[in-house]
Amino acid sequence: MNAQHLQPTGSAYFIATETEKPESHTLSVLVDNEPGVLARVIGLFSGRGYNIDSLTVSETEHEKHLSRITIATRATPQVLQQIRHQLERIVPVHRVVDLTVVARERGHDRPLERELALVKVSGTGDDRVEALRLADAFRASVIDANTEHFIFEITGRVSKIEQFIAIMKPLGLVEVCRTGVAAMNRGPEGM
Amino acid sequence: MSNGKADDDSNRITGAEIVVRALRDNGVKHIFGYPGGAVLPIYDELFQQEEVQHILVRHEQGAGHAAEGYARSTGKVGVMLVTSGPGATNAVTPLQDALMDSIPLVCITGQVPTSLIGSDAFQECDTVGITRPCTKHNWLVKDVNELAATIHEAFRVASTGRPGPVVVDIPKDVQFATGTYVSPQTAPRASYQPKVQGDLERVKEAVAMMAGAKRPIIYTGGGVINSGPEASHLLRELVDLTGFPITSTLMGLGAYPASGKNWLGMVGMHGTYEANMAMHDCDVMMCIGARFDDRITGRLDAFSPGSRKIHIDIDPSSINKNVRTDVPIIGDVGRVLEDMVRLWRASAKADKKAVAPWWEQIARWKARDSLAYRPSNDVIMPQYAVQRLYEATKDRDTFITTEVGQHQMWAAQHYGFEKPNRWMTSGGLGTMGYGLPAAFGVQIAHPDALVIDIAGDASVLMTIQEMSSAVQYNAPIKIFILNNQYMGMVRQWQQLLHGNRLSHSYTEALPDFVKLAEAYGGHGIRCEKPGDLDDAIQEMIEVKKPVIFDCRVANLANCFPMIPSGKAHNEMLLPDEATDEAVATAIDAKGKALV
Numbered sequence: 080m081n082a083q084h085l086q087p088t089g090s091a092y093f094i095a096t097e098t099e100k101p102e103s104h105t106l107s108v109l110v111d112n113e114p115g116v117l118a119r120v121i122g123l124f125s126g127r128g129y130n131i132d133s134l135t136v137s138e139t140e141h142e143k144h145l146s147r148i149t150i151a152t153r154a155t156p157q158v159l160q161q162i163r164h165q166l167e168r169i170v171p172v173h174r175v176v177d178l179t180v181v182a183r184e185r186g187h188d189r190p191l192e193r194e195l196a197l198v199k200v201s202g203t204g205d206d207r208v209e210a211l212r213l214a215d216a217f218r219a220s221v222i223d224a225n226t227e228h229f230i231f232e233i234t235g236r237v238s239k240i241e242q243f244i245a246i247m248k249p250l251g252l253v254e255v256c257r258t259g260v261a262a263m264n265r266g267p268e269g270m
Numbered sequence: 271m272s273n274g275k276a277d278d279d280s281n282r283i284t285g286a287e288i289v290v291r292a293l294r295d296n297g298v299k300h301i302f303g304y305p306g307g308a309v310l311p312i313y314d315e316l317f318q319q320e321e322v323q324h325i326l327v328r329h330e331q332g333a334g335h336a337a338e339g340y341a342r343s344t345g346k347v348g349v350m351l352v353t354s355g356p357g358a359t360n361a362v363t364p365l366q367d368a369l370m371d372s373i374p375l376v377c378i379t380g381q382v383p384t385s386l387i388g389s390d391a392f393q394e395c396d397t398v399g400i401t402r403p404c405t406k407h408n409w410l411v412k413d414v415n416e417l418a419a420t421i422h423e424a425f426r427v428a429s430t431g432r433p434g435p436v437v438v439d440i441p442k443d444v445q446f447a448t449g450t451y452v453s454p455q456t457a458p459r460a461s462y463q464p465k466v467q468g469d470l471e472r473v474k475e476a477v478a479m480m481a482g483a484k485r486p487i488i489y490t491g492g493g494v495i496n497s498g499p500e501a502s503h504l505l506r507e508l509v510d511l512t513g514f515p516i517t518s519t520l521m522g523l524g525a526y527p528a529s530g531k532n533w534l535g536m537v538g539m540h541g542t543y544e545a546n547m548a549m550h551d552c553d554v555m556m557c558i559g560a561r562f563d564d565r566i567t568g569r570l571d572a573f574s575p576g577s578r579k580i581h582i583d584i585d586p587s588s589i590n591k592n593v594r595t596d597v598p599i600i601g602d603v604g605r606v607l608e609d610m611v612r613l614w615r616a617s618a619k620a621d622k623k624a625v626a627p628w629w630e631q632i633a634r635w636k637a638r639d640s641l642a643y644r645p646s647n648d649v650i651m652p653q654y655a656v657q658r659l660y661e662a663t664k665d666r667d668t669f670i671t672t673e674v675g676q677h678q679m680w681a682a683q684h685y686g687f688e689k690p691n692r693w694m695t696s697g698g699l700g701t702m703g704y705g706l707p708a709a710f711g712v713q714i715a716h717p718d719a720l721v722i723d724i725a726g727d728a729s730v731l732m733t734i735q736e737m738s739s740a741v742q743y744n745a746p747i748k749i750f751i752l753n754n755q756y757m758g759m760v761r762q763w764q765q766l767l768h769g770n771r772l773s774h775s776y777t778e779a780l781p782d783f784v785k786l787a788e789a790y791g792g793h794g795i796r797c798e799k800p801g802d803l804d805d806a807i808q809e810m811i812e813v814k815k816p817v818i819f820d821c822r823v824a825n826l827a828n829c830f831p832m833i834p835s836g837k838a839h840n841e842m843l844l845p846d847e848a849t850d851e852a853v854a855t856a857i858d859a860k861g862k863a864l865v
Contacts, residue, residue: 111461114410115398126403157590164587170407170427173461 099155103132104179105190105262106163107270111171112138112146119169120148129154129162133194133237135259145173151192151260176270178262185266192262196240201228202251210250217243228253281452285414285445286311289378292421293322295454298349300325300340300714302333306353307393308380311445325714325743328735330357332707334364335733338373339708340715342694343669345498347374347429348711354380355393358439359400363701366404368435370698371521372496374428375435376421377401383443384412397439406434412441414449422454431464432585433496464584468601473609476556476580476597481618483554485628486514489537489566492521492697493559493583493603495690501604502690505558506530507611513620515632517545519560520682521697528686534632535641538566539833540679543640543842544632546831549574550839551631556580559603562592563698572838582606640831640844641683650800652677652752652823656684656724659750662807664688668720669712671695673705673729676758676829677751681724703732706749710736713745720748720811727753727780737790740816748810749787749818754825755780762828765853767835767862787818796820828853836861 110116117136124131133151138144154162159177166175178190198219200210203226210229214221219233228251233243237260244255263270283291289312293301302325305313316324327333330352337348348368352361358379368375382391398410407427409420417440424436480486488509494501502525509516509532516526517537526533535542537549546568549555555577560566562581567573573593581588581595582603589598599606643653670685671694672678678695687693694712696704709723723730730751740747760775784794793813797806797820810817830845834856843856 111459115402115408118399119402122403157594161587161591164589168585168587170459170462 099157101153101155102159102179103151103153104159104177105192105260106150106152106166107174107176107178107262108148108150108166109173109175109270110146110148110169111173112144113171116146116169116171117148119171120150120166123165123169124150124152124162127161127165129158133259135261149260149262174270178264178270181264185264187265190262190264192236192260193234194237194240194258194260195232195234196244196255196257197222198231198233198244198247198255199228199253200231200247200251201253203227206250210247213243213246213250219243281450282448283451284311284315285417285440285447285449286315288414288417288449288451289421289440289445290315290319290322291451292418292454293349296422296425297346298322301349301351302327302336302340302711303351304328304330304333304353304357306357306380308354308382308442309351309357309378309445311442312351312378312380312440324351325739327707327710327739329733330360331363331703332710332733332736332739334361334375334377335367335701335704335707336711336714336736336739337375338364338368338371338704339671339694339711341373341375342495342708343691343712344715345691347376347425349376349378351378352380353393354382354397355395357393358395358397358437362400362404363699365401365435365437367696367699367701367704369404369406371696372433372492373435374433376424376428377405377435377437378421379437379439380445381410381439381441384441385443387441397437401437404435405437406432408437408439410439410441411444414444414447417444417449418452419456422452422456423459425454426458427462431462432493465586465600466584466602466605468582468599468606468609470609472597472599473606474613476599477610477613477618479554479578479580479597480512480514480556480614481621483514484624485548485551485553485631486512486556486625487548487552487554488512488514488516488556488558489518489549489560490516490522490525490558491519491560494522494525495559497559497603499690501559501607502526504604504607504611508607508614511611511614511620513622513625514556515548515629517541517549519563519566519697520695522560523682523693524687524690527688529688534636536682538563539568540683540829540831542683543638543831543844544635546833546839546842547635548632552577554578554580556582557595558582558607559584561588564592567592568833569836569838574839638844640842642845643827646824647800649824650797650803650821652680652754652827653684654800655750655752655803655821655823656680658803659722659724659807660685662804662811663720663722666720666811667716667718668692668722669694669709669716671705671708671712671721671723673723673725673732674700674702675726675729675760676754676762676827677724677726677729679759679829680752685724702726702729704729706730706733706747707736707739709747709749710740710743710745713740713747714743717745721746722748722750725749725751726758727751727755727783728757728777731781734786737787737792737816737818741791745816746814747816749816750810751783751818751820752823753780753783753820754823754827756825758827759829765828766857770854783818783820787816790816792816792818794818794820796822798822834861835864
C-alpha cells in the first residue's frame with residue numbers, strides 16, 4: 080500500500096484514482112456449515128483487502144446444515160460486486176445476497192438490521208439511578224443486578240447501540256459485548 | 271447398501287485402499303510424489319498394484335510442477351502425493367502456481383493421526399489452514415467413510431468450472447481405518463454448480479458489436495486452452511470467419527497458430543508493438559478466457575481508451591475486476607464460441623472493406639519489427655538461440671516449458687506455437703524453477719515427444735534436482751539454458767529502475783552445467799559460438815537421455831520491446847530505441863514504486 084500516497088502513474092500494480100465513493104453494505108451469505116467455512120470467508124476478506132465492519136454467523140437450518148453469515152462491509156460499488164463474486168467462488172457457499180442492493184430495489188433505504196448488546200454498568204447513587212432511567216428510555220432490560228451494578232440487554236439498530244454505550248460511559252460503563260449485525264429484508268420474499 | 275453382503279464386503283476396505291481405488295476410478299494413470307511417515311499406508315497400497323504408476327521426484331515442489339506440466343499438456347487432472355508437515359509446505363508453491371494459472375491439480379497430503387492433530391506432533395502442520403488461500407478448495411478427511419466421496423468431489427472441483435488445485439488432507443489413522451468405498455457417481459454438492467453455457471442474448475449482442483467493428487481485436491488467454499482442443503478449433507474458425515486480428519496472453523499461446531495470417535504476436539509487457547498498439551487503438555475488443563492481468567493492461571487508466579469490450583470467462587469474478595466490460599458472457603469458452611460461430615454464420619457477414627484500413631494500420635505497426643535484435647557472429651544472441659531451436663524442432667511433436675525471466679519472454683516471442691497444450695509456463699505466479707519439473711511431467715505423459723525446457727541459468731538451479739528423477743524414469747527432457755550468468759530480468763529492472771546498480775543479480779559461481787548433467791547421469795552440451803549452435807541443437811535432440819544444454823549467450827542482452835512501469839500500451843520501449851540512456855530514463859520516479 081506504500082504506493083497509495085504517491086500520485087499513481089499506472090502499470091503493473093496500477094492503483095486507479097478512486098472516483099467512486101465507498102458505501103456501507105450488508106451481505107447475507109448462505110453456506111454449508113462445515114469445518115473451515117468461516118475461515119474461508121474471513122480469509123477472503125483479509126487476503127483481498129476488503130473491510131469487515133461486523134460479522135455474525137450461526138447455523139440457521141439444522142437439517143440441511145446451512146449457516147447464514149451476515150457481513151457488514153464498506154467498499155466502492157465496483158469492489159462490492161467483486162466481493163460478491165469472490166464469495167460465490169467459495170465451494171461451500173450457496174448464495175450471496177447484497178441486502179442493501181435488494182432493499183434499494185424494493186424501495187427501502189436499507190435492510191432491517193438489528194444488533195444485541197450486553198452492557199455492564201457499575202455505580203452508586205445518582206449515576207445508578209440515571210443509568211436505570213436511561214436504560215428504560217432505550218428499552219434496555221436489566222438481566223442481572225446487585226447493589227453495585229446492572230447488566231443491560233439492549234437490541235436495536237447499530238446507531239442506537241452506539242448511542243446507548245456512549246451515554247453509559249460516564250455513568251460507570253465496565254464492559255460491553257455485542258453480537259454484530261443480524262439482517263434481512265422487509266417483505267414476504269426470502270433471500 | 272442393498273446390493274447384498276458380498277458387494278458390501280468388497281467395498282469395505284482401508285482408507286489407503288480407498289485412495290488408490292478412487293484415483294483409479296477417476297482415470298488416474300500417473301501420480302507424482304514423495305513418501306514420508308504420514309503417507310506410508312498409501313505408499314504400501316501403491317506398491318501392491320500396477321494401474322496407478324507413481325513417479326518419484328526429489329522435492330515436493332518438483333512433484334507439483336511435474337503434475338502441472340502433466341495436466342497442462344494432456345488436459346487431464348494432475349495428481350501429487352506428499353507427506354505431512356514439510357511435504358505439504360513444499361507443495362504450497364506449485365499449488366499457488368496452479369491456482370493463478372487455473373491448472374487442475376489434486377494434491378493428496380498425509381496428516382498426523384487425528385488424535386495428535388493440534389499437539390504439535392512430529393511433521394505436523396495445519397495443512398488445510400496453510401493451503402486454504404492457495405487452493406480452489408481443500409478438505410481434511412477425519413472419517414474414513416467420507417474419504418471416497420471426498421476424493422471424487424476433489425477431482426470434480428479441480429477439473430470443472432475454472433480449473434484449479436485442491437488438497438485432500440488424510441490423517442494416518444484414517445488411512446489405516448476400514449470404511450466403505452463409494453463410486454464416483456455420487457451426487458455432487460448443491461453449492462458448487464459452475465455455469466458453462468453462456469447467455470445467448472449476450473452472445474447475440476457480442477456478435478452484433480463485432481459485426482459493426484471498424485477496428486476490432488480478439489485477445490485470448492489460457493481459458494481457451496483450458497476449455498479443450500475444440501475451443502481452439504472454434505477460435506480458429508471464428509478468426510477465419512471474421513477476419514479479425516488476434517493476439518494472446520502468455521498463457522494462451524498456441525490456441526491460434528503463430529503461423530496464422532491474423533496473428534499479431536503476444537500482447538502485454540513484452541508483447542509485440544503491433545499487438546499492443548492494436549489493443550490500445552481498437553474500437554471493439556473481444557477478450558476470450560483471459561483476465562486483464564496487470565502484465566497485459568499496463569497503465570489501467572490509459573488501457574484501450576476508445577473500445578467497447580466483450581469478455582468471455584467462466585469465472586464471474588474475472589468480469590469487471592480490473593477493466594469494465596460492456597458485454598460480459600459467463601460460460602465455458604468452447605460452448606460460447608460454438609454459439610458465437612453459429613450466430614455469426616447465420617447473421618453476420620465479415621465486412622472486409624470496413625476493416626481494411628485497420629489492417630493497413632496494423633501492417634505499419636508490424637513494419638516496426640519490434641522483436642528485432644542486433645545479430646552477432648561472435649556471441650550467441652538469446653533470441654537467435656530460441657529461433658534456431660524453433661527451426662530445428664518445429665516439424666516434430668514438440669512441447670516447450672520455461673522457467674521465469676528473460677528467457678521465458680524470448681521463448682514466448684520467438685518460438686512459434688501452432689497447437690494448444692504445447693506450451694507450459696508459469697504465468698500468474700512467475701515461479702522460477704517451474705520449467706524443469708514441468709518438462710519432466712510432460713515427458714511422463716508423452717514419452718515419445720520432444721520436451722524442451724527453455725531455461726535460464728538462475729531459474730534452473732532452483733529445481734535442478736529433478737534431473738535425477740528424469741534420469742531414473744528415462745525421461746529424455748532437454749534443458750536448454752540461455753546462460754548469461756545473470757538473473758537477467760532482475761538485472762534489466764535494476765538497469766531501468768535502480769541506476770544500473772546490479773545488486774546480487776550476477777551469479778559468480780555457477781556450476782559447470784556439462785559436468786552437472788553427467789553427474790546426474792544425463793548428457794551435457796556446451797555451445798558458445800553461433801556457428802556451432804545448429805549442430806549442437808541437433809545433438810541435443812538426438813541424444814536419448816536427459817540433456818542439459820549450456821547455451822552461452824550474450825550476457826547483457828535485454829528483453830524488448832517492453833512497456834515500462836507507469837506507461838500505456840502506446841508508450842512501448844522498442845529495441846532500436848532502447849539506448850542506455852533511454853533505458854535509464856524510461857521509468858519516472860512515480861512509476862518506480864510499481865512492480
